[in-house]
Structures are given as C-alpha cells and as structure tokens.
Amino acid sequence: MSQIETAWDPEQYALYSDERLRPARDLLARVRLDAPEVVYDLGCGEGRATAMLAARWPGARITGIDGSADMLAAARTRDLKVAWERSDIGEWSPLSPADLVFSNAALHWLDDHAALFPRLMGHVAPGGALAVQMPRNHGAPSHTCLAEAVESGPWRDRLGPLLRRAPVAAPAVYREILAPLSRTLDIWETEYLHVLEGDDPVVAWTKGSVMRPLIAALDGAEREAFLADYAARLRPAYPRRPDGRTPFPFRRLFIVAAR
Numbered sequence: 001m002s003q004i005e006t007a008w009d010p011e012q013y014a015l016y017s018d019e020r021l022r023p024a025r026d027l028l029a030r031v032r033l034d035a036p037e038v039v040y041d042l043g044c045g046e047g048r049a050t051a052m053l054a055a056r057w058p059g060a061r062i063t064g065i066d067g068s069a070d071m072l073a074a075a076r077t078r079d080l081k082v083a084w085e086r087s088d089i090g091e092w093s094p095l096s097p098a099d100l101v102f103s104n105a106a107l108h109w110l111d112d113h114a115a116l117f118p119r120l121m122g123h124v125a126p127g128g129a130l131a132v133q134m135p136r137n138h139g140a141p142s143h144t145c146l147a148e149a150v151e152s153g154p155w156r157d158r159l160g161p162l163l164r165r166a167p168v169a170a171p172a173v174y175r176e177i178l179a180p181l182s183r184t185l186d187i188w189e190t191e192y193l194h195v196l197e198g199d200d201p202v203v204a205w206t207k208g209s210v211m212r213p214l215i216a217a218l219d220g221a222e223r224e225a226f227l228a229d230y231a232a233r234l235r236p237a238y239p240r241r242p243d244g245r246t247p248f249p250f251r252r253l254f255i256v257a258a259r
C-alpha cells in the first residue's frame with residue numbers, strides 16, 4: 001500500500017480528539033438526508049466520526065474505509081454496527097452507488113482533487129450526497145514553519161518529497177469541479193480558535209497529522225533535532241498566554257454536494 005500506511009498512530013491522533021471531531025459534527029449538521037441506506041466513511045481512522053454516522057442513522061448500512069491497519073484495529077474495538085474495510089481511497093469504488101459518501105480529515109492526503117472529487121461524486125446515488133471536510137491551514141505557521149524546518153536541516157533531501165505543501169485548493173476551485181455534478185452545493189470555511197495546553201502544544205498537534213510521515217523518516221538524535229528546530233520556529237508564532245494556554249487558529253474547508 002502507498003504512503004497511507006506510514007505509521008498512523010491512533011493514540012497521538014486521539015490527543016486532540018475533541019478539537020478534531022468538532023468539524024465532523026459541523027459537517028454532519030449540514031447533511032440533509034433523512035434515511036440514507038448505504039453510507040461510506042472514507043478515511044474513517046479509528047471510527048470516531050463513523051460512530052456519529054451510526055448514531056444519526058441507526059438503520060443505515062455503514063462501511064468505514066481506511067488504509068491503516070492500526071487505525072482499523074482501533075475502530076474494530078468499538079461496539080458499532082459498521083463494516084470496516086482496508087482500502088486505498090485512491091482506488092476505492094463501492095459495489096453500488098452510495099446515499100452518502102462522507103470523509104472527515106482524510107482527502108487532503110490524496111493528490112489530484114480535480115480527478116478525485118468527480119470520481120467520488122460518481123459513486124453517489126441520485127438524491128444522495130458527498131460530504132467532505134479537509135484542513136486548509138497550509139498557509140499558517142503550523143505548516144510554513146514545518147516547511148522551513150524541513151528545508152534548513154541535513155534531512156532536507158529526505159523530508160522534502162514527503163512534505164505536502166498545499167494539498168487543498170481554494171474553495172472556489174471545488175465549486176468549479178463540483179457545480180456541474182451537483183443539484184445543490186454548499187461550500188464554506190471555518191477558522192476554529194483552538195486553545196491548547198502544555199509545552200509546545202502545536203508540535204503535539206501536528207505530530208498526530210501532517211508531521212507523521214516526516215518523523216517516521218527520522219530516528220534518534222536527528223528526529224529530536226528536527227523537532228527542536230520546528231518547536232523553536234513555532235514559539236513566536238503561537239505564544240503561550242499568561243493563563244498558560246496557547247491559542248491555535250486552524251482553518252478548515254467543508255463541502256456538501258448533493259446529487
């Protein structure tokens with residue numbers, strides 16, 4: 001399997017599970033389907049958002065799709081009426097069109113959205129919907145400092161190709177792609193102001209997501225040196241406030257396309 005298997009860590013990802021689940025809730029709130037029968041959760045991870053789908057539509061046939069065996073193992077420990085399948089979203093297709101194709105915080109790991117989104121829309125049955133949330137914080141220091149840290153160390157040639165610099169396009173780009181394929185299209189962005197606790201909390205945050213393939217490619221002292229460099233770059237961008245907490249603005253893009 002491709003890069004998707006590189007060491008997803010359910011524990012590290014779950015560190016900020018409240019903050020990471022809020023967008024899934026906000027996305028789901030805008031899905032206007034009464035009783036979808038066939039539902040897929042693409043990049044379901046350990047199944048937290050899938051559990052919300054199961055709670056909202058207890059009669060639906062829900063399948064969680066993910067490429068990570070570790071994430072799926074964590075998902076399977078949940079007591080849910082959900083089928084869990086290991087598959088690469090880039091190659092996935094359902095047996096029959098779905099009433100809902102849902103994806104929270106996963107599609108930014110895939111390239112070529114101009115081809116991917118129409119393909120996913122093609123798997124949606126008439127009357128159904130594609131609902132997607134992706135982080136779009138790549139212009140913020142959490143990500144630009146990461147690029148700087150990658151480029152300024154002896155690891156540059158190894159880490160450079162692993163860095164996903166701008167995997168999510170502007171909202172208007174998704175409108176161009178999806179409007180011809182949609183009956184209604186709802187696209188918006190939200191910038192959450194997360195308030196994090198502890199030392200270097202933005203490092204802890206990105207360790208569970210965008211930094212994952214980078215730190216997997218380093219070990220020992222080199223990994224520590226890279227993390228220290230990144231943390232030092234982040235501190236002035238996200239200063240800890242007098243109450244001991246660190247505000248962390250984070251932008252996300254939402255799409256609900258109905259067929």
Ligand SMILES: C[S@@+](CC[C@H](N)C(=O)[O-])C[C@H]1O[C@@H](n2cnc3c(N)ncnc32)[C@H](O)[C@@H]1O
Nearest residue numbers: 004043044045049066067068088089104106109
């Ligand atoms: C940030 S987690 C999100 C998990 C879950 N949707 C949630 O909201 O908690 C991203 C998930 O996408 C999966 N993923 C990334 N690229 C993938 C691909 N090409 N095919 C299948 N799964 C993929 C990862 O294994 C990971 O579990």
